[in-house]
Amino acid sequence: MLLIAMVGAGYFPELLRAQPAKGKIGYLHPVTINPNHITFSVLAGEWRRLGYVEGETVLTRSGEGDPQRLPELVRDLTGKGVGVLIAVGAQAVRAAASGASSTPIVAFDLETDPIQAGLIRSVARPGGNVTGLFLDTPVLAAKWIQLMREMVPALDRVAFAWQPSAGRSQLDVALRVAENLGVETTVLEFSVNDDFPSLLSAIAGLKRTGIIQLSGPGITPVAEKFVAAATQINLPTLSFLGEAARRGFLMSYGPNQRDYFPRAVQLADRILGGEKASELPVERPSKFEFIVNLRTARALNLVVPPTLLVGADEVIE
Known part of the structure; x- marks a missing residue:
C-alpha cells in the first residue's frame, strides 16, 4: 500500500x-x-x-x-x-x-x-x-455537397478532385450521392506532382464550379499549391482534412485528426x-470538425453565410 x-x-x-x-x-x-x-x-x-x-x-x-x-x-x-x-x-x-x-x-x-x-x-x-x-463515405459526401451549396448559392456543379491511385471506391460513392441530390458533377483526376494551374484551368469557365477534394495520402504537403491555383481562377475548395483549410482551402469537413x-x-x-x-471492430470517427477560412473567402469574393460561421468549429481570420 x-x-x-x-x-x-x-x-x-x-x-x-x-x-x-x-x-x-x-x-x-x-x-x-x-x-x-x-x-x-x-x-x-x-x-x-x-x-x-x-x-x-x-x-x-x-x-x-x-x-x-x-x-x-x-x-x-x-x-x-x-x-x-x-x-x-x-x-x-x-x-x-x-x-x-x-x-x-x-x-x-x-x-x-x-x-x-x-x-x-x-x-x-x-x-x-x-x-x-x-x-462512412456516403454520409460524408452528402455533407460536403451540402456545405458547398450553402457556401456558394449560385453553384452549378461540383468537381470531385480524385487521385486514381486511391481506387474508385470513394469516388463512385460520392458520384452516386451527388446524383441522388440532383447535383451535376465532373471528375478532376490529379496526382500530387501535377501542374495545378494547368490542371484546374480545364474546369474554369461559364459554370460556377466548386472543388471537393477526396481523400488520399500526400495531399497535405501540396495543399497550399493546389488552393493557390484554384483561388487564382475563382474556384472554391473543400477538403476532408482540417489541415488543408489551415493551409488555405476555403472549407474542410471531416474527422478530427x-x-x-x-x-x-x-x-x-x-x-x-x-x-x-x-x-477488433473497425474504428469510425466519433468527432468531426468544420473549418472555414475567411481569408480565402475574401479572395474569392464570397460572403460566408452566418449559419456556416456559427456552425464552424474553427474560423480562420
Missing part, C-alpha cells in the same frame, strides 16, 4: 512513464515519412506515448510516391519481424493485404469501402487479418498485447 501511495504521489516518476513496447510496429506510407507530415506527426506522438521508439520498436518506410515499391517494403518490414503493420492509404493497404497475409494489419484507409474491397467481413467483426480506420488518427496506433498496440485483428 505504501508503494502504491508513493507512486501515486510521484516519488518514482520512472514508473509513471510509458511502459516498454510489447513488440514491433511497422509503418508504411506511400508518399512520405517526413516527421512534419500531419499523419506521421500525430501517430508518432501516440506511439511514443505508449513507449514505442522509432528505429527500434517502430520501423517506418515510405514508397516516396512510387507504388511499385510498396510490395518490396511490405516484405522488408515483415522480414524484420514486425508484429503488426500500419498501412496508410488504399495502395499501401492493398500491398499489405496481398503481401502480408499472416501479419495483422491496421489499415489507415480513408478512401476504400473495406467490405466491398474484400478486406473485412463486417465492421463489427472484421474476420481476417485486417482491421483499422475506414470512413488529432482525435481519430491515434486510434490506428492504439489498435496496433492492442494487437501486440494479444488481441486479434479479426475480432
Whole structure:
C-alpha cells in the first residue's frame, strides 16, 4: 500500500512513464515519412506515448510516391519481424493485404469501402487479418455537397478532385450521392506532382464550379499549391482534412485528426498485447470538425453565410 501511495504521489516518476513496447510496429506510407507530415506527426506522438521508439520498436518506410515499391517494403518490414503493420492509404493497404497475409494489419484507409474491397467481413467483426480506420463515405459526401451549396448559392456543379491511385471506391460513392441530390458533377483526376494551374484551368469557365477534394495520402504537403491555383481562377475548395483549410482551402469537413488518427496506433498496440485483428471492430470517427477560412473567402469574393460561421468549429481570420 505504501508503494502504491508513493507512486501515486510521484516519488518514482520512472514508473509513471510509458511502459516498454510489447513488440514491433511497422509503418508504411506511400508518399512520405517526413516527421512534419500531419499523419506521421500525430501517430508518432501516440506511439511514443505508449513507449514505442522509432528505429527500434517502430520501423517506418515510405514508397516516396512510387507504388511499385510498396510490395518490396511490405516484405522488408515483415522480414524484420514486425508484429503488426500500419498501412496508410488504399495502395499501401492493398500491398499489405496481398503481401502480408499472416501479419495483422491496421489499415489507415480513408478512401476504400473495406467490405466491398474484400478486406473485412463486417465492421463489427472484421474476420481476417485486417482491421483499422475506414470512413462512412456516403454520409460524408452528402455533407460536403451540402456545405458547398450553402457556401456558394449560385453553384452549378461540383468537381470531385480524385487521385486514381486511391481506387474508385470513394469516388463512385460520392458520384452516386451527388446524383441522388440532383447535383451535376465532373471528375478532376490529379496526382500530387501535377501542374495545378494547368490542371484546374480545364474546369474554369461559364459554370460556377466548386472543388471537393477526396481523400488520399500526400495531399497535405501540396495543399497550399493546389488552393493557390484554384483561388487564382475563382474556384472554391473543400477538403476532408482540417489541415488543408489551415493551409488555405476555403472549407474542410471531416474527422478530427488529432482525435481519430491515434486510434490506428492504439489498435496496433492492442494487437501486440494479444488481441486479434479479426475480432477488433473497425474504428469510425466519433468527432468531426468544420473549418472555414475567411481569408480565402475574401479572395474569392464570397460572403460566408452566418449559419456556416456559427456552425464552424474553427474560423480562420
